[in-house]
Amino acid sequence: DAGVTQSPTHLIKTRGQQVTLRCSPKSGHDTVSWYQQALGQGPQFIFQYYEEEERQRGNFPDRFSGHQFPNYSSELNVNALLLGDSALYLCASSRLALNEQFFGPGTRLTVL
Amino acid sequence: SQQGEEDPQALSIQEGENATMNCSYKTSINNLQWYRQNSGRGLVHLILIRSNEREKHSGRLRVTLDTSKKSSSLLITASRAADTASYFCATDAGGNKLVFGAGTILRVKS
Numbered sequence: 065d066a067g068v069t070q071s072p073t074h075l076i077k078t079r080g081q082q083v084t085l086r087c088s089p090k091s092g093h094d095t096v097s098w099y100q101q102a103l104g105q106g107p108q109f110i111f112q113y114y115e116e117e118e119r120q121r122g123n124f125p126d127r128f129s130g131h132q133f134p135n136y137s138s139e140l141n142v143n144a145l146l147l148g149d150s151a152l153y154l155c156a157s158s159r160l161a162l163n164e165q166f167f168g169p170g171t172r173l174t175v176l
Numbered sequence: 177s178q179q180g181e182e183d184p185q186a187l188s189i190q191e192g193e194n195a196t197m198n199c200s201y202k203t204s205i206n207n208l209q210w211y212r213q214n215s216g217r218g219l220v221h222l223i224l225i226r227s228n229e230r231e232k233h234s235g236r237l238r239v240t241l242d243t244s245k246k247s248s249s250l251l252i253t254a255s256r257a258a259d260t261a262s263y264f265c266a267t268d269a270g271g272n273k274l275v276f277g278a279g280t281i282l283r284v285k286s
Binding site: 068095097099103104105106107108109112119120122152154156158160163164165166167168169170172 | 206207209211216217218219220221224264266268271272273274275276277278279
């Protein structure tokens with residue numbers, strides 16, 4: 065049983081560009097959450113998707129958007145990249161009725 | 177912003193010793209979870225304790241929760257070099273939205 069997978073592993077972009085990160089949840093999971101982890105800090109909640117809808121959102125600007133597909137996989141899009149967007153982006157999947165979340169290995173985004 | 181704080185920020189112990197990490201939080205919660213992270217990679221779920229529980233064990237891990245003090249502790253007994261990692265507590269006030277602390281960096285020397 066594959067766990068949560070994320071792609072790509074690493075990504076380098078320049079300021080002003082746009083980026084799309086991808087996540088495939090663990091088998092049987094219907095909810096995907098995205099987190100941003102800056103260096104030396106704990107992860108911060110970006111948003112959560114369930115039934116292809118954004119269910120909850122953290123304190124992130126509209127430049128951050130997402131999507132969930134019918135197969136429960138998800139994308140995180142960031143527009144107009146800033147240097148401060150450089151971070152590890154983590155995807156977590158769960159079943160809505162259960163609390164335990166399983167995290168993927170993350171995508172390290174560097175904005176130059 | 178972070179929900180709470182872990183204490184200490186960093187901890188260095190010898191193999192075989194016990195490691196204790198503390199976590200404080202600010203709001204009411206449904207549950208509190210502890211995660212481990214190795215070298216800036218993905219988070220590994222360690223243990224979940226619900227708000228109506230006071231103590232929980234899993235292998236060499238012992239977690240306590242005091243909702244009156246809004247605090248939790250993670251005890252790792254008989255530590256091993258492989259336990260070297262960053263440890264995070266995360267609170268869930270409902271809806272599986274986790275709010276993390278800044279973490280404790282644990283180094284176990286062999």
